[in-house]
Amino acid sequence: MNRKISIILTIAMLLTGCCGCAKAAVSGQSSAGASAQEDSNAGYITVGFCQVGSESDWRIACSNSYKEEFTEVNGYRLLFADGEGKQENQIKSMREFILQDVDYILLDPIVETGWDAVLKEAKSAGIPVIICDREVKTEEDGLYECWIGSDFEKEGRNAGKWLADYLQSKGRDQEKINIVTIQGTMGSSAQLGRTKGFGDVLKEHANWTMLGQESGDFTQAKGQEVMEDFLRKYHDIDVVISENDNMTFGAVNAIQAAGKTCGRNGDIVIISFDAVKTALQSMIDGNINADFECNPLLAPLVEKDIEKLQAGESLEKVQYIDETYFDDTMDLKSLITERKY
Ligand code: GYE
Numbered sequence: 001m002n003r004k005i006s007i008i009l010t011i012a013m014l015l016t017g018c019c020g021c022a023k024a025a026v027s028g029q030s031s032a033g034a035s036a037q038e039d040s041n042a043g044y045i046t047v048g049f050c051q052v053g054s055e056s057d058w059r060i061a062c063s064n065s066y067k068e069e070f071t072e073v074n075g076y077r078l079l080f081a082d083g084e085g086k087q088e089n090q091i092k093s094m095r096e097f098i099l100q101d102v103d104y105i106l107l108d109p110i111v112e113t114g115w116d117a118v119l120k121e122a123k124s125a126g127i128p129v130i131i132c133d134r135e136v137k138t139e140e141d142g143l144y145e146c147w148i149g150s151d152f153e154k155e156g157r158n159a160g161k162w163l164a165d166y167l168q169s170k171g172r173d174q175e176k177i178n179i180v181t182i183q184g185t186m187g188s189s190a191q192l193g194r195t196k197g198f199g200d201v202l203k204e205h206a207n208w209t210m211l212g213q214e215s216g217d218f219t220q221a222k223g224q225e226v227m228e229d230f231l232r233k234y235h236d237i238d239v240v241i242s243e244n245d246n247m248t249f250g251a252v253n254a255i256q257a258a259g260k261t262c263g264r265n266g267d268i269v270i271i272s273f274d275a276v277k278t279a280l281q282s283m284i285d286g287n288i289n290a291d292f293e294c295n296p297l298l299a300p301l302v303e304k305d306i307e308k309l310q311a312g313e314s315l316e317k318v319q320y321i322d323e324t325y326f327d328d329t330m331d332l333k334s335l336i337t338e339r340k341y
Contacts, residue, residue, distance in 0.1 A: 041077050043075075044072065044075060044076055044077040045075055045076050045077070045103045045104070045306065045310070046076070046077045046079065046100070046102040046103045046104075047070050047076055047077070047078050047079065047102060047103065047104045047105075047106060047306070048079045048081065048093070048094075048096075048097030048100070048102040048104070048105045048106070049066055049070075049078060049079065049080050049081065049105075049106040049108075050081050050083060050090045050093050050094055050097075050105065050106065050107045050108065050109075051063055051066075051080065051081065051082050051083060051108055052083050052085065052090075052108050052109075052110045052133075052134070053082060053083055053084050053085040053086075053110075054082065054084075055085060055185075055217070055218045055219050055246070056218050056219065056244055056245065056246040056274070056276075057245060057246060057274070057276040057277075057278060057279075057341070058244065058245065058246075058274045058276055058294060058296045058341070059218075059296070061276065061296040061297070061340070061341035062108070062133065062296035062297075062298065063080070063082075065296060065297045065298060065299040065300070066078060066080070066106070066298075066299040066302075067080065068299070069299035069300055069302075069303050070299065070303065074303070076303075079097065079100070079102060081093030081096070081097070083110060085110065085185075085217075086110070087109075087110050087111055087114060090107070090109065090110060091114075091115075091118050094107065094118045094121075094122065095118065095121065097127070098121055098122055098125045098127060101125070101127070102127060103127070104127065104128055104129070104130065104306055104309075105122055105127055105128070105129045105130075106129075106130050106132055106302060107129055107130070107131050107132070107136070107144075108131075108132050108133045108134060109131065109134050109135070109136050109189075110134070110185065110188060111134075111185070111186075111187035111188055112134070112135055112136055112137045112187060112188070112189055112192065113136075113137050113187070115136045115138060115143075116138050116139055116140065116143065119136070119138060119143035119144060120140075120143060122143075123142075123143055128144075128145045128309060129143070129144040129145060130144065130145050130146055130147075130148065130302055130305060130306070131144050131146070131147040131148070131149075132147070132148050132149060132298050132302055133148075133149045133150070133189075133190075133296075133298060134149065134188050134189040134190060135147055135149065135189040145305070145309065145315055146305060146315040146316060146317050146318070146319060147317070147318055147319065148298060148301055148302060148305065148319040148321065149189070149298065149319075149320070149321060150190075150294045150295065150320065150321055150323060151193070151320050151323070152189055152190050152192070152193020152194050152197065152294075153193040153194075153196050153197040154193075154197060155193065155194055155197060155273055155292045155293075155294060155323070156193060156194035156195065156196060156197020156198040156199070156200075156201075156292075157197035157198070157200060157201055158197070158292055158325060159194070159197070159198050159201075159241065159271050159273070159290070159292050159325075160197065160198045160200070160201025160202060161201060162271070162290050162292075162325065162327065163201075163239060163269070163271060163290075164201065164204075164205065166269070166289065166290070166327075173207075174207060175207065176207050176209065177205075177207060177208045177209070177238045177239060178209050178211050178234065178236050178237055178238045178239070179202070179208060179209065179210050179211065179237075179238065179239040179240075179241060180210070180211050180212050180213070180230045180234065180237055180239075180240055180241070181195065181198070181210065181212075181213040181214075181240075181241040181242075181243070182214065182215075182216040182223050182226045182227060182230075182240065182241070182242040182243060182247045182248075182251055183195055183213055183214065183215045183216065183243050184215065184216070184217070184218045184243040184244055184247070185215065185217050185218050186215050188218075190218075190243065190244070190273075190294070191215070191243055194241075194243045194273055195213070195243070198241055211230070211233075211234045211237065212230055212233065212234065214226045214229065214230070216242075216243075216247040216250065216251075218243070218244045218246060218247060219246055219247065219250075220246040220247065220249045220250040221250060222247065222250070223242060223244075223246060223247025223248065223249070223250030223251050224250030224251065224253050224254045225250070226247070226250075226251075227240070227250060227251035227253075227254035227255065228254045228257075228258075231254060231255070231258045231260070237268055238268065238269060239268065239269040239270075239271065240255075240262070240268055240269070240270050240271070241271050242270065242271070242272050242273070243273055244272070244273050244274050245272050245273070245274040245275070245276050245278065245279035245291065246274075248270060248272040248279060248282075248288060249278070249279075249282070251270070252270065252282065252287045252288070255268060262287055262288075263282075263283070263285075263286045263287040263288050263289055263328070264286040264289065264328050265286065266286070266287075269289050270287065270288045270289050270290075271288075271289060271290050271291075271292070272288050272290070272291045272292070273291065273292045273294055274291065274292075274293070274294045274296075275291040275292065275293040275294070275325070275326055276341055277336055277339050277341060279291050280326060280332050280335070280336050280339070281336060283326065283327075283328050283332060284328075284332050284333060284336070286328070288328070289327060289328055290325060290326065290327040290328070291325065291326050291327075292323075292325045293323045293324050293325055293326070294323060295321045295322070295323055296341055297340060297341065298321065301319065301321065305319075
């Protein structure tokens with residue numbers, strides 16, 4: 001909202017004794033409420049963050065990272081909108097942030113497509129948008145400032161390469177290997193990239209067969225259901241690729257409930273993504289063989305980008321965060337204590 005209109009509305013509200021409106025929550029806020037809020041935000045940079053939801057440990061660590069970084073002590077007012085796993089909720093909160101005339105919008109898009117209209121609205125309102133974690137595919141260029149997150153395809157490829165080396169080390173590189181994949185939320189960058197990256201390595205191994213691929217939507221409960229389904233359908237699974245740790249926890253439960261074993265010395269090799277603390281503990285316990293890290297601590301990097309924009313500097317359009325992997329040959333006990341997520 002134009003600053004002059006905002007001041008006029010604020011004065012009008014003071015005259016009519018309507019200051020209570022300033023406490024309006026993010027959702028369902030009137031434009032008069034928005035202007036009062038803007039006034040109370042004076043001196044702070046207001047940041048509206050459209051988060052995916054709270055489906056996984058990774059996501060919780062990601063949300064905490066924003067809440068710890070964008071504090072009043074650091075000069076920010078963070079408006080946090082939980083999309084509860086639905087794109088329409090995320091679009092709605094973006095529109096509310098536009099109405100509130102926040103200084104920046106941060107979008108972690110649940111899926112890659114369907115953002116053009118709302119990104120254009122933000123652009124017309126003069127509000128810079130930073131895309132974090134998952135990516136967007138737009139028809140037009142220039143609808144956002146930059147994207148910052150993980151190289152999901154590389155994570156998937158690294159998982160495939162790790163499996164090839166592992167099988168070779170066990171003398172199983174010529175054996176017929178049956179694989180199933182528990183995929184993340186379909187159409188999300190994390191799912192698309194990990195599926196593609198692993199799929200590329202699969203094509204190089206004629207003795208590897210993908211028996212089935214199904215989405216567990218990145219949650220433990222659905223991951224468990226999908227694994228139960230796989231175990232009913234296929235009786236000779238050698239490897240499970242699980243596109244996040246929470247689905248892996250569900251898969252391990254399903255495997256053990258079916259009387260099978262997995263991980264170190266088990267019947268089924270388990271490869272996971274994220275490498276959150278609980279998963280590393282599960283690897284120490286022998287249930288997971290390898291875990292490809294995805295770093296959820298994006299907020300400090302996003303904050304640096306905002307500082308640059310504030311200083312009128314330009315940004316790298318694509319920014320990858322550093323990542324590694326872990327397997328059960330490593331000394332994870334000492335590592336786990338230092339780990340933030
Ligand atoms: O792997 C998963 C989460 O987008 C990278 O989303 C993120 C993924 C992460 O739910 O645990």
